[in-house]
Amino acid sequence: MAELLVSIDDATLVPRIRRVIRSLHGVSRVTVPRSKQVRHGEAYRHQLERLNELAALPGNWDDDGAPPIENKMVCNVKDILDICPEPLLSTWVLFPDINGTLLIKFKGKQASISIGMTAYSYSYTKDDEARRANNRPFVASNVSKLINTIVE
Secondary structure (H helix, E strand, O other): OOOOOOOOOOHHHHHHHHHHHHHOOOOOOOOOOOOOOOOOOHHHHHHHHHHHHHHOOOOOOOOOOOOOOOHHHHHHHHHHHHHOOHHHHOOEEEEEOOOOOEEEEEOOOOEEEEEOOOEEEEEEEEOOEEEEEEEEEOOHHHHHHHHHHHHO
16 A cells, blocks of 8 residues: 655645545545644643653563553544543543553543554443443544543
């Protein structure tokens, strides 16, 4: 699979260019990434530093055979960081999990989200009602909405 990256200064051209690219033989998908805003908040920087610490953990970091954190999981959490509102980021505590996933826990809440390479799982209690789901397909915006629901 080959990938073509195109930089376009005039966003109004994107729909037309997308149609032209889709019409080419062999093109199966065209994606247009959203531009990411530059984040400078203290909570963002803190979470990014913690994420980088966890990404550097070697295999067997728990002295009991835990695998290292895969780069794809680090990228997934970074994608969440990039879209999650700054005030919500200060409610997180990031942990490595012994199965190689990353775990987001929330200060003062009975809640956690486990981030894997292609899926996420969550468990939280809100209004005395337990809610959980396993192996949901990972989509950063869905996880960000879930974080908002947990924290609000």
